[in-house]
Amino acid sequence: MAEVPGRKQKEADQYWVSFGAGDKNIVAGLRLEQVRILVYRVITKSFQPLGITPEQAIILVEVHNSSAPMTPTRLGKIIRRDAAAISRILSRMQKNGTILLMKDLEYKNLIRIELTPKGTEICEGVEKIIKSQHAVLFKVLSETEVDSFLVMLEKINKVASDVLRHMKFKSDL
Incomplete structure (x- = not known):
């Protein structure tokens, strides 16, 4: 300005x-x-x-709220991170005791993500923090403005996803 x-x-x-x-x-x-x-x-x-990062917070909440068993691949699509980044984050989370990475008994090459009791406890704190912070951050907008903002974000999200899907990278050549 x-x-x-x-x-x-x-x-x-x-x-x-x-x-x-x-x-x-x-x-x-x-x-x-x-x-x-x-x-x-x-x-x-x-x-x-x-003691967690925003990415770890999202992972805890997504694993907690998921109706189907969560896998690293599915999680990567939700939080928009590549496989290597997801692997690093999940490894740190397993070390700090918030999640367990379990081999699927039926599909041996599939890994399932489960919350530990510590992860479940932290998840409850995450949801409280997110609600209070977003209430503060979005209090400057009316309900109608928030609805419009969500529509705009969804439109930009769709276009960006389409553009990314059709982009050529050096590794693609």
Whole structure:
């Protein structure tokens, strides 16, 4: 945001990126990323007392709420991480005692993710923190604005998924 002569800028106004100022799509994309990073930092600090990261929190909640047994592949699709990243996160979680990685008895090459009692206990704290933080973060929006925001995010999500699916990478050539 450009500085307006004679007006003292609010601190938050000073820190928007200047790149793409003439293109609303660029500005919207960059601001979305800046806000995502800031919200991520708020959530990260909120989870520090539980000793987990936001990714670990999402994993705990997804495993807890899943009606079907959770697998690393399914989890990767939900939280949009590749297999290597999921493997690293799950390995850390198993070491800290929040999950168990169990070989499926029927399908030997399949791994199931289960919560430990510690993981279940932390999961309850996660849900409380998420609800309270998001209530604070979204209190500036009306219910209608939140609904509209969700519709917009879903539209952007669909387009980004389609674009990514059709992109060519060096490894694809």
